[in-house]
Amino acid sequence: MESNQSKTAFSPYIKFPREEWRHLRASTPLPLNESELAALHGINEEVSLTEVEEIYLPLSRLLNLYVGATQNLYKATNAFLGNLGGKVPYIIGIAGSVAVGKSTTARIIQALLSRWPNHPKVDLVTTDGFLYPNAELERRGILHRKGFPESYDTRQLIHFLADVKSGKPEVVAPVYSHLTYDIVPTEKILVRQPDIVILEGLNVLQTVKPSQSGKKMTVFVSDFFDFSIYVDAPERFIRQWYVDRFHTLRETAFRDKKSYFHRFSSLTDDEANQIALNIWEDINAKNLRENILPTKQRAQLILQKGDHHMVERVELRKL
Template structure:
């Protein structure tokens, strides 16, 4: 039909799907996760159901399987043209989003599902937490209160890690972060050995480089190494609520461990914990979300828009 004078066309780089529209794209993709397996994957205050896996994550992993397969075919064609076998180069998926939005759960579910596909059974998951500067370095720089902000990460080290992975290096080392001690664990490391897929999860993985503390800005971004990127989104009021709920659960569990960096919060009353969590959210996490994380949403290839109870309500897929 023609466009009337009062009609106004809107253009978007994304195709928007309702939950019902998206779940229909599952086709015949089998459910390969059990209830018991799913229980080990969700976060502290998230109860992701098998229905959510079936309706949201199975279509997503079907799409990713098609993308990975196409990339593998292109890789084989290129090396057939060059007349060599070359090094195996992993497909890299970046997952971004706010603290407490559930991106870690999303990453673990995607990892579990993708590893069931026969053409890419080896899927490694790495978080950018391991690339935070150690606490002593953050304290030396006077930015301990900005932990999680872009300047608190050793971005050059992260980029070198991704460059080595993407170049097909046989073994690449990633550092390990402890949420219990709130610091890098010097005695531990993750060894990435040419997997089929690497998932990199972190709040700032879609961030573009900027100069901080007078440092020379970088010309290479973390996202330059991604083959596909996902942003896990929700209204800020919901994320704030999830953050406070998670803080309360941690007060009752991990914070009670005397080795916990936040052990001092274990003795707070429910009301005191609410006030403390809200203050931390407003002073640190909300500020980081508004200034650094949310502005990167439109750089993602796919956006998962969550509503109540961490249920995805809409999906946005970037047009090719």
């Protein structure tokens, strides 16, 4: 006869249904209004103030406690060493599929965390800027695999994070244009010792296979994270969100003659729908299944979305 313990489904996560998670907001005030929130929305994503109150305010409270604890730890270390070291930013990684809404999540978290008095300076950097330029991707024959792990200059990204985490006064990050679908060589992002850095991207929780010799030590992007979040949803929802976004872009950004995808602006609805589905299945779904989704269990917190981008469950890794 099986014991009750053997029937228990153990998990490294504490799982909170939406109704339970929202109570963890406690007395945290809502610092955003409707117009401020509207500026943070992504394409076809309309996050409500209720969503912010019930999901993102409890999360900002949790992160505030974590950041505060880390700041106190640095102070204790400096007191022990008898010196005042430079500010070391707290780094938060946010991962998830194309079209799942991780960019909106990152912007909302940035806005909320910047309202806390002990960490008012919060910078947001996306890994898009660390993609190889299109010319280099073409030279390597992998332009069609843009967004896959091998399309990123991981060495440059790791150097950037190492400089940030070492407390370097000023660190430079490259800029990516979604209009031209390429790196903008004349633009840079300057990161000057913020309290928090949020790094958002598809593969930020990705690990790679060690070298065949087994002798070389490998450093991962996630090694620099103090906290990590994975934004998740059933693939059928993400696919539809991607198709909807493609239709919206066809009517807006793609109409700009400078757009890399300007050729799609003249498509009929049926043609656009089929092309979007083909791109999803040939590129984005493959990347999701092979590279992104397998990293979900490496995150410290998972936001599980349902339809309409609403978070239905939050999973927090046990310490």
